[in-house]
Amino acid sequence: MHIQDKTLTPPNVDTESVNGRSDQRAVQGGWLKQGVWAIAAVTMVLLVALPWIAPYFYIFIATEVLILGLLAASFNLVFGYTGMLSFGHAAFYGIGSYAVAMLLQSFQWPLLACLLVAVVVATILALIIGFFCVRLNEVYFAMLTLAFGMMVFSIAHQWRSVTNGSDGIAGFTVGSFGLGINLQLGNPSVYYHVVLVIVVAASALLYLICRSSFGLILRAIRQNPERVAFCGINVRAYRLAAFTVAGAFAGLAGGLMAPFLRIASPELLHWSMSAEPVLMTILGGSGYFLGPFVGAGMFVLLETWITSMTQAWMLVLGIILAFMVMFFRRGLLGTILDWILERK
Amino acid sequence: MSSLGLALLNSLDIGLLLFIIAVGLNIVFGVLNVINFAHGALYMLGAYLAFSCINVLGMPFWLTLLVAPLGVALLAVLIDRFMLRFVYQREVTDSLLLTFALLLILNESVRMIWGTGIHVVEPPALLQGTVMLPGGVRYPLYSLFVILAGGLVLFGLWFLFNKTRAGKIMRAAALDRDMAQVLCINTRLVITGVFAFGAWLAAVGGVVAAPMRAIDPGMGDKIIIESFIVVVIGGLGSFPGALLGAIVLGLIHGLGGRFLPEVNLMLPFVGMAIVLLLKPHGLLGRRAST
Amino acid sequence: MMAGTETDIILQAKNVGKRFGGVAAVADVDLDVYRHETLAIIGPNGAGKTTFYNLLSGRMQPTSGTILFEGQDITGMPPHRISRLGISRSFQINNIFEEMTVRENVEVAVTALRGDGRRWANLASRNVAVQDEADELLSRLSLSALSDQRAGVISYGDKRLVEIAVVLATRPRLVLLDEPTAGMTPDETQRVVQLIKSLGNSGDYTFVITEHDMNVVFGLADRILVMHRGQRLVLGTPEEVRAHPEVRRAYLGTADEEMAP
Numbered sequence: 001m002h003i004q005d006k007t008l009t010p011p012n013v014d015t016e017s018v019n020g021r022s023d024q025r026a027v028q029g030g031w032l033k034q035g036v037w038a039i040a041a042v043t044m045v046l047l048v049a050l051p052w053i054a055p056y057f058y059i060f061i062a063t064e065v066l067i068l069g070l071l072a073a074s075f076n077l078v079f080g081y082t083g084m085l086s087f088g089h090a091a092f093y094g095i096g097s098y099a100v101a102m103l104l105q106s107f108q109w110p111l112l113a114c115l116l117v118a119v120v121v122a123t124i125l126a127l128i129i130g131f132f133c134v135r136l137n138e139v140y141f142a143m144l145t146l147a148f149g150m151m152v153f154s155i156a157h158q159w160r161s162v163t164n165g166s167d168g169i170a171g172f173t174v175g176s177f178g179l180g181i182n183l184q185l186g187n188p189s190v191y192y193h194v195v196l197v198i199v200v201a202a203s204a205l206l207y208l209i210c211r212s213s214f215g216l217i218l219r220a221i222r223q224n225p226e227r228v229a230f231c232g233i234n235v236r237a238y239r240l241a242a243f244t245v246a247g248a249f250a251g252l253a254g255g256l257m258a259p260f261l262r263i264a265s266p267e268l269l270h271w272s273m274s275a276e277p278v279l280m281t282i283l284g285g286s287g288y289f290l291g292p293f294v295g296a297g298m299f300v301l302l303e304t305w306i307t308s309m310t311q312a313w314m315l316v317l318g319i320i321l322a323f324m325v326m327f328f329r330r331g332l333l334g335t336i337l338d339w340i341l342e343r344k
Numbered sequence: 345m346s347s348l349g350l351a352l353l354n355s356l357d358i359g360l361l362l363f364i365i366a367v368g369l370n371i372v373f374g375v376l377n378v379i380n381f382a383h384g385a386l387y388m389l390g391a392y393l394a395f396s397c398i399n400v401l402g403m404p405f406w407l408t409l410l411v412a413p414l415g416v417a418l419l420a421v422l423i424d425r426f427m428l429r430f431v432y433q434r435e436v437t438d439s440l441l442l443t444f445a446l447l448l449i450l451n452e453s454v455r456m457i458w459g460t461g462i463h464v465v466e467p468p469a470l471l472q473g474t475v476m477l478p479g480g481v482r483y484p485l486y487s488l489f490v491i492l493a494g495g496l497v498l499f500g501l502w503f504l505f506n507k508t509r510a511g512k513i514m515r516a517a518a519l520d521r522d523m524a525q526v527l528c529i530n531t532r533l534v535i536t537g538v539f540a541f542g543a544w545l546a547a548v549g550g551v552v553a554a555p556m557r558a559i560d561p562g563m564g565d566k567i568i569i570e571s572f573i574v575v576v577i578g579g580l581g582s583f584p585g586a587l588l589g590a591i592v593l594g595l596i597h598g599l600g601g602r603f604l605p606e607v608n609l610m611l612p613f614v615g616m617a618i619v620l621l622l623k624p625h626g627l628l629g630r631r632a633s634t
Numbered sequence: 635m636m637a638g639t640e641t642d643i644i645l646q647a648k649n650v651g652k653r654f655g656g657v658a659a660v661a662d663v664d665l666d667v668y669r670h671e672t673l674a675i676i677g678p679n680g681a682g683k684t685t686f687y688n689l690l691s692g693r694m695q696p697t698s699g700t701i702l703f704e705g706q707d708i709t710g711m712p713p714h715r716i717s718r719l720g721i722s723r724s725f726q727i728n729n730i731f732e733e734m735t736v737r738e739n740v741e742v743a744v745t746a747l748r749g750d751g752r753r754w755a756n757l758a759s760r761n762v763a764v765q766d767e768a769d770e771l772l773s774r775l776s777l778s779a780l781s782d783q784r785a786g787v788i789s790y791g792d793k794r795l796v797e798i799a800v801v802l803a804t805r806p807r808l809v810l811l812d813e814p815t816a817g818m819t820p821d822e823t824q825r826v827v828q829l830i831k832s833l834g835n836s837g838d839y840t841f842v843i844t845e846h847d848m849n850v851v852f853g854l855a856d857r858i859l860v861m862h863r864g865q866r867l868v869l870g871t872p873e874e875v876r877a878h879p880e881v882r883r884a885y886l887g888t889a890d891e892e893m894a895p
Binding site: 224 | 691693712713714717718722723725728729730731732733734738741742743745746747750751752753754755756757758759761764800803804
C-alpha cells in the first residue's frame with residue numbers, strides 16, 4: 001500500500017469546524033481515499049442489485065432518495081460551495097416537473113427529450129431569478145429567493161388554464177425512453193434503474209464541476225468574496241453561473257420526479273418544498289460533496305418513519321433542522337469525515 | 345367619494361397594517377443583522393392568540409391587545425435565550441437557517457393547536473359597523489381604527505428612536521455592535537430586547553388584523569412575503585424605508601385590487617423586481633450589494 | 635528602490651475627496667506615483683490615509699476627483715476590473731482564504747489571472763500550470779514549507795506573507811500594501827521589508843504602502859506622503875519629510891522615537 005500524504009492537514013483546534021465554517025474538502029490521500037472508493041463501489045453494486053435483494057417497497061424509497069439527493073446536491077452547489085443560502089430552489093425543481101408532466105400529457109414525447117426540455121426551462125428560470133438575486137448580500141439573497149420562489153408558486157397555483165391550478169397536472173403515463181432504447185418505464189424496477197443511471201451520471205458531472213477550477217473560484221467566493229474580486233474575478237457573474245447550473249440540475253431532478261409521482265402540482269414549488277434540500281444538506285453536511293446524498297437518505301427514512309406516527313412532519317422537520325444548525329452544523333457525514341480527517 | 349378615493353383609503357389601511365409588521369422585521373435586522381423568517385408566524389400567532397383570548401377566554405378586545413402581544417414577546421425572549429444565542433457569533437447564514445427552522449416549527453404548532461380551519465374574530469363593539477364618509481360612501485369603522493393604530497405605532501416608534509435613551513441605544517447597537525459593547529451597553533440585553541420588541545410589533549399587527557382578516561394557518565406565509573417585498577422596496581434597515589415600502593405596497597394592493605384585479609397577485613412582485621433593477625438597495629436603503 | 639523618470643507616472647490622483655455625510659474623510663488630495671518607486675503614505679490616526687488608500691484601490695468610490703492608472707480613468711471602477719488592469723492590494727484583516735491550503739490560496743489568484751475560472755470540466759487539483767506557477771511564487775517568498783497547511787492555522791506573520799503571495803500572483807504592476815507589517819514581530823517585519831526591497835529592485839513593481847512603523851517607512855520609501863485631517867500635508871523624500879516643521883507639529887503627542895530614523 002502506497003501512502004501519499006498529500007493534503008491532509010494536521011490536527012488543530014478547529015473552532016471553525018465546530019461552527020460549521022469549513023471549506024469543501026476532497027477526501028484525498030492514502031488509505032482514506034482508497035477506503036472511500038471501496039465504499040462507493042460497494043454502494044453502487046448494492047444500489048444496482050437493490051430490486052433483487054430488498055423488499056419491493058425499497059425500490060420506491062431508493063428512487064425517491066436518488067432524485068432528492070440530486071436536488072440537494074444541486075442546492076449545495078449554491079450553498080455549501082458558493083456560500084449562498086437559497087430558499088427558493090424548489091422553483092427550478094418544480095418547473096422541471098411541470099415541463100415533463102405537460103410534455104408527457106400532451107405529446108407523449110420520449111423521456112429523454114422531456115428531461116432535456118426540463119433542464120432548459122429550469123436553466124432559463126434560474127438565470128432570470130438569479131439575475132435579480134445575486135446582486136445583493138446574503139440576507140437579501142435568502143429573502144429574495146424565497147419571495148421569487150413563492151411568486152412562481154403563485155403563478156402555478158393561479159394560472160388554471162396552463163397549469164391546471166391547485167389540481168396540478170396528472171393522468172399522464174411515461175411512454176418511451178428515447179434514443180431507440182426499449183424500456184418498460186412503467187415498471188418501477190426499470191424506472192428505478194433509469195433514475196439510478198441518470199442520477200449517477202448527473203452527479204458525476206456535478207462533482208467534476210465542483211472540483212474544477214470554476215469550483216475553486218466558487219469556494220473562494222464563499223470564504224472571502226472581496227479578496228476574490230480583488231484578484232480580478234467578477235464575483236457576481238460567477239455567483240449567477242453557479243445559481244444557474246444548480247437550477248439546471250434541480251430541473252433534471254424535478255423532471256425525473258414527475259413520472260415517479262405521476263403528478264406535477266404547485267406544492268412542488270412551495271417554500272416548504274424548498275426547505276427539503278436545505279434540511280437534507282444540513283443533515284448530511286454541506287462540507288462534502290456526498291453530504292446532501294447522505295442527508296437525502298436520512299430525510300426520506302425519517303419522513304417515512306415519522307409520518308407513520310404523526311401528522312406533524314413539518315414540526316419534526318423544523319425541530320431537527322434547528323437542532324442540527326445549533327449543535328451539529330457539519331451534518332452526519334460531515335462530522336464523521338471531519339473527525340476522521342482530523343485524527344490523521 | 346370616488347372609486348379612486350376609496351381605493352386610496354384602502355391602500356392606507358393595508359399599508360399601515362403592513363408597516364406595523366414590516367417595521368418589526370426591519371428593526372430586528374437593523375440590530376441583529378438577521379432577517380427573522382419566522383416574523384410572519386409570530387404575527388399569525390398574535391392573531392390566533394387574539395382568537396383564543398376573545399372567543400375562548402372571553403377577554404375584551406382591548407385587554408387582548410395588551411396581553412396577546414406580550415405573550416408573543418415572552419415567547420420571543422425564550423427563543424432568543426434558548427436557540428438564537430447559539431448562532432449569533434457565527435456566519436449569518438446559520439441565523440437565517442435557524443429562523444427558517446423556527447418558521448416551520450411555529451407554523452405547524454399553530455396548525456396542531458388550533459386546527460387547519462378558519463377562525464373568525466369580531467371587532468369590538470365600539471368599532472363595529474360602518475361610518476359615513478364625505479361623498480356618501482360607507483367605510484368600515486374598524487378599518488379607520490387600523491389606520492389610527494398604524495399612525496400611533498409610527499409616531500410611537502419615531503418617538504422611541506429619536507427621543508428616548510432606549511432608542512438611541514438600539515441605533516448605536518445597529519451601527520456598531522462592538523463599539524456599543526465597549527461603551528458598556530449590555531448588548532446581550534439589547535439583542536434579546538430588540539428581538540422581543542420585533543416580535544411584539546408583529547403580534548400587535550396580528551391582533552389588529554384579526555377582526556379584519558380570516559385567521560387561517562396560511563396567513564403567516566402570506567404576510568412574510570409581503571413584508572419581504574415592503575422591505576426590499578423600502579430598503580433593508582431603513583425606518584422611513586419601511587414606511588415608504590408599506591405605503592407603496594398598500595397602494596399596489598388598493599389600486600391594483602380596484603382597477604387591475606386579474607394581475608393583482610403579480611403586481612407586488614413586479615414592483616419588487618422593478619425596484620431591484622433600478623435601486624437595488626431599496627428606495628431609501630443603505631448599502632446592501634456585495 | 636529606483637524611482638522612474640518624472641514623466642513615467644503610473645498612478646495619478648487628482649483632487650480626490652471622500653465625504654461621509656457632512657464629514658470629509660479625504661479632501662482634495664493630489665498625488666502622482668512614479669513607476670518603480672516605493673511610496674509610503676503616513677499620518678496620525680484619523681488622518682484619512684486608510685480612506686485614501688481605499689479610494690486608490692477601488693474599495694471605495696471617491697465623491698470627488700479622478701484617479702488615473704497608466705493614463706486610464708479608473709474612478710468608480712469595480713474592484714475586479716481595476717485588478718485586471720494591473721493593480722493589486724492587500725488588506726489589513728480578513729485577507730486570505732483561511733479554510734484553504736496556502737497553495738490553494740495562491741492558486742485562486744493564479745487561476746483568476748489565467749482566466750481558468752471559466753474551466754468547469756477540469757480537475758483543479760490536476761491543473762499543473764496553475765500549481766506550478768503557485769509553487770514557484772511560494773518558493774520565491776520562502777513559503778514552500780507551508781504549502782499544504784491550512785491557511786487559517788499558520789502564524790500571523792506567515793498569513794500576511796501568504797497574502798503578499800496572493801497579491802503578487804495576479805502579476806500586478808502597482809502593488810498597494812495596507813500596513814504590511816502591522817502586528818508582526820521584529821523578525822517578521824524584517825522579512826517583509828527585505829522582500830519588498832528585493833521585489834522593488836528586481837521586478838516591474840511599484841509599491842504604495844500605508845504604514846505606522848516609521849523604521850519601515852524610512853527604510854523603504856523613495857517618497858513619503860504625509861496626510862493630516864484628510865488632506866495632503868507633505869509629499870517628498872524621507873529627508874524632506876523628516877525636516878518638515880508641519881510634519882513634526884502633526885505628530886506632536888506621539889512618541890519621539892516614532893519619528894527617529
